[in-house]
Structure formats: C-alpha cells, structure tokens
Amino acid sequence: MHRDELWRVIDDQRRTLTDQLAELTDDEWRQPSLCAGWTVRDVTAHLTLQHVGAGEALRGLARYRFDVFRATREAACAKAAMPTEELIAEIRGHIGSRRHVPFVTANEALIDVLVHGQDIMAPLGRRHDVPPHAAAAAAARIWSRPFLFPAMKELRGYAFVSTDANFRAGDGPVIEGPILAILLLLTGRRALLGQLSGPGAAALSQPTTPGAAPA
Template sequence: MTPDQVWQAIDTQRANLCDLLADLGDDQWRQPSLCAGWTVRDVAAHLTLQQLGPAAVLAQMLKWRGSIDRTTAHAARLRATALTTEQTIAEIRATIGSRRHIFGVTHLETLCDILVHSQDIAIPLGRSLDMPADAAAVAAGRALSMRWPPPLPSVKAMAGFRLTATDTSWSTGDGPTVQGPMAALLLACCGRLAALPQLSGDGAAELTTLLTAQSTARRP
C-alpha cells in the first residue's frame, strides 16, 4: 500500500469506529476491552491521543509509570476521565482526513493502532467491524519488524512460525504453519487471544500455548 492508501484505510477505520461508538450505551462503554485492564472507554480515549507533538509526548514521559505499557495505560485512563462520551467520539472523528501522527512513530504505527484497537472494542461487545486484509497485512508486517517503539512480547512468540493468510497473498517467517484470515493473524501478532480460534495449521496449538502463557504472565 502507498502512504495515501494507508491514510485512506486509517480514515475509513476511524469513521467506522466512530459510528460504532455512537451506537453504544453507557454500560457498553464500561465493558472490558481485549486490552487487559482497559475498558472500552479507555481504548477509545487512547485513540484521541494519536497526534501528540514533541511537547505533549514529553509531558507524558514525565509521568513515567515504570514502562511504556503502564505509562500509556495511565495516560489513556486520565483521558477517559477527562472526556465525555460525546467529546471522545468527536475527537476521534476530528482526526479523519489529517495526516498527523504521534511524535516518534510513523503512519504505519497509526494504522496498526486503529485497526487493532477498533477490534479491542468491537469483539468483546459482539460487534462486527470490517478490517481490510490488505491494510491488516501492512500493519502485521510493521508489527513484526518493529524495533521502536519496542515490539510487543507476542512478536517474539510469532518468530518461530510460518504465518500465512488465507484471504490475501501474505506470508512470513519459518517454522510450523499457522494460517487464517489476515485480520486474525494481525490480532495474534499483537497478542489478542480472541483471534486464536480462527487460526489453524500444524503450529496453531503451539502458538496458542505460547501466547496464552504470555498473557497470563502479564496480567496485573
């Protein structure tokens, strides 16, 4: 995908997510997301923080909580408390059409963030939110090759497998085969256990064991 196509995919996913969020009741905003310890509201609030400049990023780092994960979670919860439901949706919608991204990352991290976090919200609520296979392939490639920001622990687990998409021309890695829809492979690359039932192949059971153990170890 070209940068223009990536930004178009980001805009489409942002718009679709805003429509989904606008349809949720108060109880649903309080439901747990796929991010351990994060509510739907926390994830949505996090997505309002995707265009921070250098000064704002520094301000977040001055509130360091011992790791990037904990610092990011803390910032999301503060934001969730500060914004109303309507303000949260409006702020995400206001980013549509903009090509700004948070200082220190690229548009590819922005793509990965919106694709994965949209599913973090939709899946536990039983909602369907389409994820284009070509965009998911680009995001998965970025997640697996990332050196900064530090890659997720799940990336290390994926390294021992041959990942193959069943709905687009994409594969990577060496080892036992794990195959499935591209969206499910992206979610698995990002440590989302909810995607594992969609995967198959001679390496699927082993990958499930590894990712489940990682998830258990990281629980607060």
C-alpha cells in the same frame, strides 16, 4: 501500501468506528476490551491521543521514568474521564488529518486504528470490518519491528500464512488463516485464535495471559 492509500484506510476506519461508538450503550462502554485491564472506554480514550505533540509526549514519558506502557495508560485514563460524546468527537475530528503520535510513523497509526477497533468491538460481539490488504500491511510492519511488540518474542518461531491476503512470514510450525486473526495474534491478542489452523495454531491453543495493553 502507498501513503495516500494508507491514510484513506485510517480515515475510513475512524469514520466507521466513530459511527459504531455512537451506538454503544452505557453498559457497553464499561465492558472489558481485548486489552487486559482496559475497558472499552479506556481504549477509545487511547485513540484520541494521536494528536499529542512531541513536547507533551516527552513530558509524559519523563513523568513515568520513560515507562511507555505506564505513560500510555495514565494518558488514556485521564482522557477517559471526558464525556462520551467528546471522546467520539475527538476521534472523528482526526479524519482527514495526517498527524500521528510523535516518534513513530503513519504505519503505526494504521496498526493502532486497525487493532484497537477490534479491541473495542470484538468483545462486544460487534463486527468491525478491516480491509485484508491493510491488515496485511500492518502485519508486515509488525514483523519488521518485532522489538516494539512483546508478543513477537514467542511468535518468531512460527510461520504465518494468510488465506485472504498477501502475507507470508517466518519459519517453523505453520499458522494459517484470515489476516485479521494473524494481525491480532502478532499484537498479543488471541481472540480470533479459533479461526487459525495448522500445527502452530494447535501449539498456541493453550491457556495464556490476556491480550497486550495498547501501544
């Protein structure tokens, strides 16, 4: 994706997501997300952290001995204590900005907003649309950076074919279906596994651990 188009999608996703967040009930904010051990509020709080500076990020990592997942979790928990309206306002305030988390690129910001939007809305039974071409770009980025995504260790042994976007990757038993379902699977989330078909999908349709924590 062209950089301007990438940021346009990020802005659109943030706008739509904050509109939906404003509609949630108090009970929905407390519900589990697709991320094991994270509530809808926790994941929303995580999405406010895109503007953290490099110094603050390094201090947070050092505090937890450079355990990225623990540092991410603790930062999100601290933010989750904020009033609901402030969480929504912070994400809405990111619209139009080109800042992102230090030490990564705008591509990771795209992955973040696409996947975490589903983490929040899917378990609530609320639809949150994602442009297929953007999901394909995110999936391609993940495929090129497998070391950043623990689920990829297992999934490298499969071939993925999107039925609604230009994405094909890998060798092995075929997993075929909508790009959003593929994107979620590549990030360790099996919520849409039922939308995928092929020998590879059948092999994966076994009891497994819940989805990955935000990254």
